[in-house]
Amino acid sequence: MRSGTARRFKRRITAFGIALVLPIGLLVGLASPAQAAEQATATFIKTSDWGTGFGGQWTVKNTGDTTMDTWKLEWDFPSGTTAGSHWNGTITKDGNHYTATPSSWNGSLTPGQSTTIGFNGTGGGEPSNCKINGKPCDGGGEPGDAAPTAPSGLKAGTITDTSIDLSWSAATDDKGVSKYHVFRNGTEVAAVTGTSYKDSGLTKGTQYSYSVTAEDTIGQTSPASNTVQATTTGGGGNPDPPGQYKKMGYFTEWGVYGRNYHAKNIDTSGSAGKLTHINYAFGNVQGGKCTIGDSYAAIDKAYTADQSVDGVADTWDQPLRGNFNQLLKLKKKNPNLKILWSFGGWTWSGGFGDAMKNPAAFAESCYNLVNDPRWQGLFDGIDLDWEYPNACGLSCDTSGPGVMKDMMQAFRTKFGDQLVTAAITADGSDGGKIDKADYAGGAQYADWYNVMTYDFFGAWAKDGPTAPHSPLRAYNGIPQDGFNSDAAIQKLKAKGVSADKLLLGIGFYGRGWTGVTQSEPGGTATGAAPGKYEAGIDDYKELKNRCPATGTVGGTAYAHCGNQWWSYDTPSTINGKMDYAKQQGLGGAFFWELSGDTSNGELMTAIDSGLK
Structure with a gap:
């Protein structure tokens, strides 16, 4: 944290020095780059959907020109949609408002670097009112600089064993859309200028999730489109008959x-x-x-x-x-x-x-x-x-x-x-x-x-x-x-x-202790019981007769024989x-x-x- 503090302190001194020698009019011109120094975007995708719930993933990206020491992501879900178990960070809830913060290893992001935080959710709603470090998640929010609208109507067309055709409706922007970013399973796979993309080199019989964002001519990014899931044809590498265990x-x-x-x-x-x-x-x-x-x-x-x-x-x-x-x-x-x-x-x-x-x-x-x-x-x-x-x-x-x-x-x-x-x-x-x-x-x-x-x-x-x-x-x-x-x-x-x-x-083996007097689990011991090949472990074929099961606990068996205690299936x-x-x-x-x-x-x- 000391290096990040030093960078911020140095920027304050530099800005103060410029203010001493430059006219006020030029300071207005300098305001936009200074504000752009630390910027970020956040995009959301559903990585899976099983009707009553879904897998969700946020991608946080540093779109500025200096390292971000940490980030804070906020959004709202409509009533009936919730975020539960999560990974790659911490998610907290206050009513329908959610806040996500990074783990120790993915808080600092260099310019252009991105990270993800995932969770499992219930319901079918989409996030709204997204903010990253207190600013709109689309990277906009500056006067006169509206971010593009989200691309709409994303759908999958022709699907083969190894490819999926995607198309969507154009986004709008006051300065014009320069490109579209295509995300597969939350990871960007292409940037295209048109409103279609053929994703190839895929695996047979595999489900993929897609979303698209738009970027305008000054680098602002739109919210993500709807998420679409598509499964390639073919066997996907698993030749077993359907339903066979x-x-x-x-x-x-x-x-x-x-x-x-x-x-x-x-x-x-x-x-x-x-x-x-x-x-x-x-x-x-x-x-x-x-x-x-x-x-x-x-x-x-x-x-x-x-x-x-x-x-x-x-x-x-x-x-x-x-x-x-x-x-x-x-x-x-x-x-x-x-x-x-x-x-x-x-x-x-x-x-x-x-x-x-x-x-x-x-x-x-x-x-x-x-x-x-x-x-x-x-x-x-x-x-x-x-x-x-x-x-x-x-x-x-x-x-x-x-x-x-x-x-x-x-x-x-x-x-x-x-x-x-x-x-x-x-x-x-x-x-x-x-x-x-x-x-x-x-x-x-x-x-x-x-x-x-x-x-x-x-x-x-x-x-x-x-x-x-x-x-x-x-x-x-x-x-x-x-x-x-x-x-x-x-x-x-x-x-x-x-x-x-x-x-x-x-x-197909058991693990055991010696020096045990208690038959039920939870007893004290003095060490590992002798095994045929290694202390503390032995095969089922040895134990079934040498130390037969005397009880069950937690859905498996245990055995107490002499001063030994073993567990095995x-x-x-x-x-x-x-x-x-x-x-x-x-x-x-x-x-x-x-x-x-x-x-x-x-x-x-x-x-x-x-x-x-």
Whole structure:
């Protein structure tokens, strides 16, 4: 703030010095540029509309010639229209009057720079009486300098798989309209002199929102036109039949070692015929590019006949072996099964921030690796498992909230009709990880999100309190508000993410404590319970007999055996969660990960039967 104060102080001294030596008549001539030094405009667009509500977005732009240190946006809504949950700033309400102020990171705007603040609203009204920093939002308000009227009658004409034709009625202005600015999903995509525009290079089967503003010959901007939404024709990259629930499971690259879990196990357990998708985990992100994680496991490990999906042994000279070759054989036996390559994960998310400094180059590197001719036909798309954009996981990222939208847009542009998905946070707490990035903006480019509704609680809090790691809903005594599946789903929906683009996450494992005497949740502990592969965590197939469930809480199961306390999902609790997924209109469910299930696929069967 000190630098901004210094700039303002310097301008006052300069103006005073000029007043000492210039005639009064010349001061009048100088008044207009001085007033124009700090100017801003604000335009509104509905990014989505579902009848009873809408997604709204304001774009604030510095149209002056000096940096704005902060901004304050005000408007009125008619009775019956309200603004609710919001992001990228703070919105307060006084009757029908609303005031928006920025977050800490988007208050200062350099000349020409813009930022957005979004919200979810109810009702169907439009904003009025807009002011930005106390002045009209159109940038006008000076005597004799009326801003243009808003363009009217915006409509979509011819629509193809990749383009939408737009047209509108001309705005009027006392000095004449010089150009029209076309906005797609709140971002300017073109400036044209006529009253039509063809927006091309779009994605099949995808909905877009448009608005238009007019600019006059002295640079004043009109209010936005009406918002129009249009959906391109075609499949949009999601080839699943309408109404089919997605049932996706992760297959881990390293599972072929200590866990001795291979592609053949997916087949012999019966899970292959019940899955719609498999995510192969994980590829790495290094040096701004996607790279293979473990090349031996992926493409070189030799399989004997009894280990192979089709009973045919690998030979020493065949061009492709390992998991990739086995998964190709699995797809051949299950023609409807689709496989995505997942990149990142908890350990390998650290490279995403640097990679996103050049999103197009990052996406291209991943596209070339996923579609490498050596494993042609294996992968149907990519899954981006960044934990967590603009937040902290194993490492911290400070890319800003817009990075999620930028990433998904870059990958959709490059991958076209192939699947593009992402694993995302389920932190539904106030100000939590869902609030840190623009997941709604990214969703328009994604086929779906895998919402990681597990690992809410665990023995990293070694003293407890004991709590289920994957609660469906909150319960009395839950240690953290917003740490449950329903809170995450409702928050994402409120931000404007379509329910059918959300998959509910299920853990095929449990998390546990030792030193526990209390059977119910909320007990104290002394540390992590022993697990077969890692302390504090174990597979369902190990726990179901070693420490059987003794109760349920929040829609999931828990078990108290000896001095240990575990929580995990069972076929019964999974059935309840699948009912929830259907009631909420979700796109389906996914789970981490295949090797945690029993040899006959008990949990996979529960997901499959629950999503009929």
